[in-house]
Amino acid sequence: MRMDPGWVRRAGVVCRRYASAPLLAVAGLGLSGCASPLPGAATVQGQRIAHLWAVFFLSAAGVAGAVYGLILWCIVRYRRRSDGLPPQYRDNIPVEIMYTAVPVGIVAFLFALTYGTEIHVDRVAPRPDVTINVTAFKWSWLFDYPGTGITVAGTPDYPPIAMVPVGRTVRIVLTSTDVVHAFYIPSFLYKRDATPGLVQRFDLEIRRPGEYLGECVEFCGFDHTRMRFWLRAVPPAQFDRWIEQGPRVVHQRVRYTAP
Amino acid sequence: MTAVVAPAAAEPRRPARRAGVLDWLVTTDHKHIGILYMATTLGFFLVAGAIALVMRAQLAQPGLHIVERQAYNQLFTLHGTAMIFLVIAPFALGLANYLLPLHIGAADLAFPRMNALTYWLLLAGGLTIFSGLLLSTGAAAAGWTMYAPLSDFENTPGPGVDLWIMGVLMISASSIMTAINFLTTVMLFRAPGMTMMRLPVFVWNIIVTSLIILMAFPPLAVAMAELFIDRRLGGHFFDASHGGSAILYQHVFWFFGHPEVYVMILPYFGVVTQVVSTFSRRPVFGYLGMVLASFAIAGLSMGVWAHHMFTTGAVNNPFFSIMSFLIAVPTGIKYFNWIGTMWQGALVFPTAMLFAIGFMLNFLLGGVTGVMVASPPLDYHVEDTYFLVTHFHYTLAGGSMFALLAALYFWFPKITGRLLSERLGMLSFWLTFVGYNITFIPLFLVGLLGMPRRVVTYLPLPGWPELNLTSTAGAGVLALGIALTMWNLVVSWSRGAPAGDDPWGGGTLEWATSSPPPERNFHALPPIRSDRPAFDMRMPQGTPGGQARARAG
Numbered sequence: 001m002r003m004d005p006g007w008v009r010r011a012g013v014v015c016r017r018y019a020s021a022p023l024l025a026v027a028g029l030g031l032s033g034c035a036s037p038l039p040g041a042a043t044v045q046g047q048r049i050a051h052l053w054a055v056f057f058l059s060a061a062g063v064a065g066a067v068y069g070l071i072l073w074c075i076v077r078y079r080r081r082s083d084g085l086p087p088q089y090r091d092n093i094p095v096e097i098m099y100t101a102v103p104v105g106i107v108a109f110l111f112a113l114t115y116g117t118e119i120h121v122d123r124v125a126p127r128p129d130v131t132i133n134v135t136a137f138k139w140s141w142l143f144d145y146p147g148t149g150i151t152v153a154g155t156p157d158y159p160p161i162a163m164v165p166v167g168r169t170v171r172i173v174l175t176s177t178d179v180v181h182a183f184y185i186p187s188f189l190y191k192r193d194a195t196p197g198l199v200q201r202f203d204l205e206i207r208r209p210g211e212y213l214g215e216c217v218e219f220c221g222f223d224h225t226r227m228r229f230w231l232r233a234v235p236p237a238q239f240d241r242w243i244e245q246g247p248r249v250v251h252q253r254v255r256y257t258a259p
Numbered sequence: 260m261t262a263v264v265a266p267a268a269a270e271p272r273r274p275a276r277r278a279g280v281l282d283w284l285v286t287t288d289h290k291h292i293g294i295l296y297m298a299t300t301l302g303f304f305l306v307a308g309a310i311a312l313v314m315r316a317q318l319a320q321p322g323l324h325i326v327e328r329q330a331y332n333q334l335f336t337l338h339g340t341a342m343i344f345l346v347i348a349p350f351a352l353g354l355a356n357y358l359l360p361l362h363i364g365a366a367d368l369a370f371p372r373m374n375a376l377t378y379w380l381l382l383a384g385g386l387t388i389f390s391g392l393l394l395s396t397g398a399a400a401a402g403w404t405m406y407a408p409l410s411d412f413e414n415t416p417g418p419g420v421d422l423w424i425m426g427v428l429m430i431s432a433s434s435i436m437t438a439i440n441f442l443t444t445v446m447l448f449r450a451p452g453m454t455m456m457r458l459p460v461f462v463w464n465i466i467v468t469s470l471i472i473l474m475a476f477p478p479l480a481v482a483m484a485e486l487f488i489d490r491r492l493g494g495h496f497f498d499a500s501h502g503g504s505a506i507l508y509q510h511v512f513w514f515f516g517h518p519e520v521y522v523m524i525l526p527y528f529g530v531v532t533q534v535v536s537t538f539s540r541r542p543v544f545g546y547l548g549m550v551l552a553s554f555a556i557a558g559l560s561m562g563v564w565a566h567h568m569f570t571t572g573a574v575n576n577p578f579f580s581i582m583s584f585l586i587a588v589p590t591g592i593k594y595f596n597w598i599g600t601m602w603q604g605a606l607v608f609p610t611a612m613l614f615a616i617g618f619m620l621n622f623l624l625g626g627v628t629g630v631m632v633a634s635p636p637l638d639y640h641v642e643d644t645y646f647l648v649t650h651f652h653y654t655l656a657g658g659s660m661f662a663l664l665a666a667l668y669f670w671f672p673k674i675t676g677r678l679l680s681e682r683l684g685m686l687s688f689w690l691t692f693v694g695y696n697i698t699f700i701p702l703f704l705v706g707l708l709g710m711p712r713r714v715v716t717y718l719p720l721p722g723w724p725e726l727n728l729t730s731t732a733g734a735g736v737l738a739l740g741i742a743l744t745m746w747n748l749v750v751s752w753s754r755g756a757p758a759g760d761d762p763w764g765g766g767t768l769e770w771a772t773s774s775p776p777p778e779r780n781f782h783a784l785p786p787i788r789s790d791r792p793a794f795d796m797r798m799p800q801g802t803p804g805g806q807a808r809a810r811a812g
Contacts, residue, residue, distance in 0.1 A: 039709060103591045215709070
C-alpha cells in the first residue's frame, strides 16, 4: 500500500536516464511527418511512389532517431568522470546477433513494399489510350503523336509544350538520337533514361489538369540546363479537339528561360 | 624482421638531418611517401573545394552570374574527378602507406620502389587531368562518370577527354599496385605475435579495400581503354549506330564505380573505429563481427553496380535493389560496433573524436537515404536530382571527409612529433559540422522538389532560390572551418607543442615508437598479445587488451 520512497527515486532516475532516446525517436518521427516536401504526385503511378516514400521516410526517421539517440546517450552518459579504467569487455554475442537480424528484417520489409510498388509503376497497359513518341536530342525534345500527323518540336530557347489528356492511359515511347538524356517530370515523381539505340515504353495516367515542368536530368553537354519541356494536361474532350485540328508541326513561341 | 625487434642500443639514432628536396624526390621510405600522398591529396582537396565554392556561388541565385555554361561543365567534372580519384581514395591509401607498416610492426612496405612509383603515377595522373585546362577546348566536361556516347569523339572532340582518360588510367595503375603492395605486406611482414586476428581494424579494412581495388580497377581500365579506342582508333564499343551499346559503358563503368564507393569509405570506417576506441578507453566492440562485416560489404559491393542504372529500363531492378538493401546491413553493424565501443566507456572529446562523432552523425543520413535510393520506385523520382547528390555527399563529404579530418588530428602528432592546436581544431570542427549541414540539408529539399544535378542555373520556382542561397551561405561557413584546419596544419607543422610518443593513450603499435618514428620504424617492439599492444604495454597488471576481463561488463 505504501509507496517506497527509495523505489520512487530509483524509478525517477531510470526514467530520466532513459527518457532521451524514445523522446528523440518520437521527435524524429514527428518532424518527418511535416518535413517531407514531395511535390504532390499528379499521376496514378506517382501516387504509389509517394505512398512508398512515406513508409521509407518514416522508417528512415525511426532508424536514424534510434541510432542518434544511442550515440548521444553514449556522449552524455559515458563522458569520462574518473581516471579508472572502464570495463574492457569486447563482445556480446546475443546483442550482435540481434543487431544483425533486426536490420535484415527491416530491409526485407522495405524490399517487399518496393517490389509491390514497382510492378504497378512499371506495368504497361496492353492497349494504351494515347501513344506519344518522344525523341530526345541535343538539346530539346520532339513529341510525335503517331497516326495524327501532329509533331511538337522544341529548342532550348523555346521548350516544347506537349498536350496530354487527363484520366487516360498515356504511353510514352522514348528514345534518343545522340547521347543519353533522361525524361523527368518532378510532379509525376518519375523519370526514364532516353538512351540511343534503346526504345523505352512506360505509361502515365495523369490525375488532374495543369502544366507540368519536364527536365532532362542526365547530363548531356553544353545546353543540358535548358533542355526542358512542358506537359499541358487537359480534359479528354479538349485533347480530342486539339488532335482534330489536323496534321501539323507545333513550334512554341513562348520563351521559358531562366531570368 | 630481426632488425625490427633489435634492441635500441644496437642501432644508434642518426643525427637528425632535414630532408632536402632531392630526398623527397627519390625517397622509397613508406613514411615519406605517405606524407607526399597526404600532402598532394590535400592540395587537390583545396583545389576541388575551391571549385565547389565557385559552383555554389554560381547557384546562389537563378541566372548566369559567375561562370558560363561550358566553364561550369568543366568545373563539376573536375570537382567530382578530383574528389574521387585524387582526394578521398588516395588520401586513405596515403594514410595506409604511412600507418600500415607501423600498425603491423614492419619496417616498410613489401615493395618500396613500386610504392614510390604509385605516388608519382598518382601525381602525374592528377596533373594530366587538370592540364586539360590549358587547352583552348578546355578540360573534360562530360561529368566524372564520362558517360558514352557524350564522351565520344563526335560529341566531345577536344583532347580534354583524352587527357582525362590517360590520367584515370595512371591513377588506376597506381591504385592496383598499391593494393598488391598492401596485401603482400600484411601477409608477409607482420611482426612476431601479430596474428591476423590481432590486426587493428584499420588494417583489416585496408586488406578488404585492397581486394576491392583488385576487383574493381581492372574493369575501370577496360572502360577507359574502350572509350579511347572509340574516340581515337575507330572503335564502336559504345556507339549504338554501329552495333555498340551505350548501356555497356554504364555497366563496365559502374562495375568499377560502385565498389569504388567502398574503397572511399572502408579505410575511413577503420579510422573512426580506432579513434573511437582510443578516446573511449575501450577495446573495439565486436571485432570479429566488424571484420566479417567488411568482407560482407566487399562481397555485396560486387553485385550492386546497376542500382546506378534503375532508370535505364535495361537492368533487372529487383535484383540490384535487394543486393543494395542488403549492403546496408553490414554497414549498420559497424554503427553498433562503434556504439558498443563507446558503451560504458570513459569518453573524452579532443578534436579527432569530435570529427569521428561528426562522421557518425553525418554518414547516418547518407546511409538511410542510401536505402531510399536503393528502392527503384523512389529512385525514379530522385535519381540525378540534388537529392541523390546530397545522399552521396553525406557519405563521402559528411562521412569520409570528416573521418579524413579526424585522421589528421589523430595522427598528425605521430607524423610530425607536434600537436595540432586543439583550440583551432574545436573551432574548425564546429564551423565544418554546422556549415556542412547548412550546405546540404537544403539540397535534400530542393532535390525532392526536382532540381536536377549538373545544371548551371535553374528556374525561380517556389523555394528553389531560397534553398540554394541557404546552401551557398552554409558552404562559406564550411570553407572557413576547413581553412582553419589547413592553417592549423601549416602553423603546427613547425610551431606546435611537442607531442611525445603517445599523446592520446593509443592502443596500436605506432604509439609504442617515437614521434616521428625512426627510419626503420621501431627500435624495439613490445610483446604483441592483442589488437592493442601499446595499451597492454602501459597496463602491465594483467589486462592484455581486456582479454582477462572479457566478461567483466
